Amino acid sequence: MAKPPIASFGSNRSVNQRRSAEWSMTLPLIVGLAIFAGYPLVYLVLLAFTRSDLGQQFQGFVGFENFDWALSGTNFSGSVGHAILFALIVSLAQLALGLYLAVILSKIVRGGRWLRTIVLLPLMTPPVMVGIAWKLILNPSGGWLNGILLRTGLIDNPISFFGNHALAFPAIMLADTWQWTPLIVILCFAILQGVPHDVEEAAALDGAYPKRIFWTVTLPMIAPALLSVYLLRVIMALKTFDLVYTLTFGGPGNATNIATFEIWKTALREFDVGLAAAQTLMFAITVSVVTLPIVLLHNHLEKRR
Amino acid sequence: MTVSAQDTRTDRLIRFVFLAAMLIFFALPIIYLFSTSFKTPDDVLQGRLLPEAATLKNYPNAFAHVPVLRMIWNSIAVALLSGVITLVIAVPATYATIKLSAFRKTVPNITLASYAAPPIIALIPLFYLLQTANLMDSVLGLALVHGLMNLPVAFWLLKSFVNDIPAEIDEAAWIDGAGYWHTLFAVILPLIFPGILATALICIILSYNEFLFASALTFSEASRTITVGMSLFQGERLVNFGQMAAASFTGMVPIYLIAFLFQKHLVGGLTQGSIK
Structure with missing residues (x-):
């Protein structure tokens, strides 16, 4: 498009005006992010290399001592493993459930409004209350699930889901899946709406089964978008804190101790802020390392299209 | 067949x-x-x-035991205030990044990076910052933190709505001699209002539901939010589940009201922001 003539007339002034608008409009965001992300990062680096407790920071330079101790003397590496395992598993389970539910919902014409409301509620629920709701269901005394299992005679004694080493993590994953599958449903539903119908119709005219069309035609088309959804969910799941706090407090033992909770404990329960800063930095690096392959795969699929 | x-x-x-x-x-x-x-x-x-x-x-017993309504009010105040802070910062920045191509690569990248970083990173430094600024344990302090916390989300949600406005509309306003700020307020804001509403609602919900910062930055009755208050039930030896459920449900009412009243905007905002 040709440039409007007015833009060149007195262009010095308009260039200056544009510059000042650009700066005045973006500066608050840049300052905001500097306060929320930039300053903490610098502060954490300083804390991580010093002896610091909550009351008094920067008591002296200690080199890599905090990092060494985080890796050798604390439960940190185990908690990072837990966090990654948790994030990858719940995200995959939620993507599968959410996609299937979105496929079903996209075939339903009537009653969409009610279905949408029911799907929306878990997503809106404050995570602390999600924890409370699931605690009520899974609790050994008075929990709904134990009540049913006891009444039907399947068990003789109530199961303590959150006190059991093998069951505590799956129980948290269940609560997390309850809360976040709805988001995946909403996103996948929109992705499916964006698929052009002609390709699917052509395949149907060739006599392909609906299921086959989905696996061979639709799924490859929406794969990059699904991967973005997976990436978003993994990033969010790595931040999980509230559910562990309300449901298990990291226990039993360290069975459900995930990185965010371990860092929180180190900083606000043991007051070793220097150690917590070292843990935080290592966790941040881990988060980028875990999410990077997903980003690369996504870019690869986008290019191939 | x-x-x-x-x-x-x-x-x-x-x-x-x-x-x-x-x-x-x-x-x-x-x-x-x-x-x-x-x-x-x-x-x-x-x-x-x-x-x-x-x-x-x-219900009355839970309210007598814990100041449930006061905490809900604190949560609402923090959420509304933080929503205003987020939008005031994010709307002009999104407009400038997309329509004026200001820092077109840098701003999206740093917002994305700061979203990916776990919030626990910011917890300790912000703790000291609020202490220094004398904003510890206050509605305003937590609202500021939440307001900044939601900037990346707001930027990415608003981005797609601003993108949908054809460039000709801004250019026509500029040729007519309207300044950039004036164009944003008089021409663009009315057009992206559904996007702003959806973004505001999502940021308000995220703030209302937030627990990690709230638990570390508020502790007195004057500022403690409902999610923090609910977590206190957990520490007690003899939990009265009936009262805990009553308080929880009351705390969920404001959010569920938003969900019922604005479900179309919420679903629209979530999908447009993350898919496009």
Whole structure:
């Protein structure tokens, strides 16, 4: 498009005006992010290399001592493993459930409004209350699930889901899946709406089964978008804190101790802020390392299209 | 053709069962929480879906035990204030990044990077910052933190709405001699209003639901939010589940109200922001 003539007339002034608008409009965001992300990062680096407790920071330079101790003397590496395992598993389970539910919902014409409301509620629920709701269901005394299992005679004694080493993590994953599958449903539903119908119709005219069309035609088309959804969910799941706090407090033992909770404990329960800063930095690096392959795969699929 | 028809019939059955199971799965915890809020302590121990002798006492007792309404009010104040802070910062920045191509690469990248970083990173430094600024344990302090926390989300949600406005509209306003700020307020804001509303709602919900920062940065009755208050029930030795459920449910009402009233905007905002 040709440039409007007015833009060149007195262009010095308009260039200056544009510059000042650009700066005045973006500066608050840049300052905001500097306060929320930039300053903490610098502060954490300083804390991580010093002896610091909550009351008094920067008591002296200690080199890599905090990092060494985080890796050798604390439960940190185990908690990072837990966090990654948790994030990858719940995200995959939620993507599968959410996609299937979105496929079903996209075939339903009537009653969409009610279905949408029911799907929306878990997503809106404050995570602390999600924890409370699931605690009520899974609790050994008075929990709904134990009540049913006891009444039907399947068990003789109530199961303590959150006190059991093998069951505590799956129980948290269940609560997390309850809360976040709805988001995946909403996103996948929109992705499916964006698929052009002609390709699917052509395949149907060739006599392909609906299921086959989905696996061979639709799924490859929406794969990059699904991967973005997976990436978003993994990033969010790595931040999980509230559910562990309300449901298990990291226990039993360290069975459900995930990185965010371990860092929180180190900083606000043991007051070793220097150690917590070292843990935080290592966790941040881990988060980028875990999410990077997903980003690369996504870019690869986008290019191939 | 007959084979194909039969195939879809079993498919339909599987789909129906799955859909029904998922809807029960989604609804059950909320229903059970609601029903528990009407149960007596003895009733709670039965572990049945519905109370045998429903009581209304849990609500007044919970309110007497914990200042539930005060904490809900604190949460609402923090959420609204933080929503304003987020939008005031994010709307002009999004407009400038997209329409004026200001820092077109840098701003999206740093917002994305700061979203990916776990919030626990910011917790300790912000703790000291609020202490220095004398904003510790205050509604304003937490609102500021939440306002900054939601900037990346708001930027990415608003981006797609601003993108949808054709460039000709801004250019026409500029040629008419309107300044950039004036164009944003008089021309663009009305056009992206649904996007701003959706973004505001999502940021308000994220702030209301937030727990990590709230638990570390508020502790007195004057500023403590409802999510922090609910977590305090957890520490008690003898938890009264009926009262806990009553307080929880009351705390969820404001959010569920938003969900019912604005579900179209919420779903629209979530999908437009993350897919486009």
